[in-house]
Amino acid sequence: MENSFFNSVGKAGIGSRLRMLQEKITDDAANIYRMFGIDMQPKWFPVFYTLSQGNFTITEIAQHIGHSHPSVSKIVSEMVKKGLVTEGKDANDGRRNVLSLSGKGKQVNEKxxxxxxxxxxxxxxxxxxxxxxxxxxxxxxxxxxxxxSLLKRVQDEKKLRESRDVTIVPFEEQYSKAFRELNVEWISTYFKMEEKDYQSLDHPQEYILNKGGEILIALYKGEPVGVCALLKMDDPEYDYELAKMAVSPKAHGKGIGWLLGKAIAERAKARGGNTLYLESNTMLKQAISLYQKLGFKKVVGRFTPYERCNIQMELQLNN
Structure with missing residues (x-):
């Protein structure tokens, strides 16, 4: 029956299968100790075996066997009650409490x-x-x-699967409301709206598209959940600016920011751009991490019209 279940559920049941295997081995281990006349719990073995090699502190044992300090401390307390372990001061450093096998513990070790x-x-x-x-x-x-970790691997797989339901499309008038609302929600969560924000969000055609820029919309199963703008810059150093990126909180964890950032960089390059510029704030750790993964590097000494900006970054598009 067990094999039938695991054959059915497949590798997704690895945790349950390992737990069942562990339980079988642990049950046998307890009976093996009894067979040899040893009064010890299987979970004590790593600590007991370590102490059979010498005297150690709880911290040293925890580091050696890869367990947490509280876990080792609890096991040691149980072993002290059983009379297997004694605690005393280090002969060379009176501030250190060291553990050692008691006389009873040494007898158990022989068995x-x-x-x-x-x-x-x-x-x-x-x-x-x-x-x-x-x-x-x-x-x-x-x-x-x-x-x-397995958790991180599953998170990555979840993001990859959900990203397949994300489509990046060019701006149309029907997305004006989403472009504005997603940005207002994002900016208002961390900062305050500024005059430059209202200009581009209320009049994207005039302040972004008509000036040689683009706006991309991320659709998740057809619903607009992310936006990003490419601004044409009148600057001798930079061709375009990545701006007004916002992703709905309900769509976080789906890799939408990454997809938008990559798409904007590709559009800038396709337009003949050599460098892509952006402004942000270091309190936005996830955003900064995303920009770094996209290849952006910090630059200094640039003027900014935004109060909230305390970091500026650039991406070389032809590297």
Missing amino acids: LQYQLVDVKNAVESILDNTRHNLWEAIGEWEFMLEQK
């Missing part, structure tokens, strides 16, 4: 040596009779999850 040999041989017997080496696979999974 444990026979158990470790038999468990090791039993595990190797299983590995010898399986096509895939679980021990090596666990090491590979640990390495991969250190590089990027």
Whole structure:
């Protein structure tokens, strides 16, 4: 029945399958300890084994076995109550509390040596009779999850899937309301609307499109949820400016900002632009991170008409 379920749900059930495997092994481990006459819980093993190698502080044990300090502290308290561990001052540094196996703990450790040999041989017997080496696979999974957690990988997949329902389209009059409302919502959340904002948002045709700029709209399943403008600049250093980017809060996490930014950069390049400029504020950490991923770099010494601007960035389009 279990195999039927996991064959049906597939790899999405990995957490449940690993938990069931862990429960089977943990139950067996508890019975193995009893078989060897050892009064110890399986979860204590990493701490106990570490202390069998010498005296350590809770912090040192936590770092060594990769557990949290509170987790190790709780296990140590349980082992102290069982009389397996004692706590004392470091002979070389009286400020440090060190842990060591008690006399009872050392006796348990002697019994444990026979158990470790038999468990090791039993595990190797299983590995010898399986096509895939679980021990090596666990090491590979640990390495991969250190590089990027499962949570982050699922977030990336979710963003990729949802981004397939996003379409970037050129501005039309029907999107005037969305262009204004999304920007007003975004600006008002963090700052205050300024005169330059009202000019371009109330009259996009006059202040953006007629001056050689563009506006792009991001549609999610047909609904306008993101906007961004490309402004033509009258400047010897910069050709175009990325401005008025806003994404509805309900559409966050779908990669819409990235898609809009890439599309605006492509439009600027297609128009013969060499550099793309933008202004922002460092309190907008996610926005700054997005710009950096798009390839923007910080520049200084530029005049800005906006009070809220404290960082300026540029993107070389022909790199």
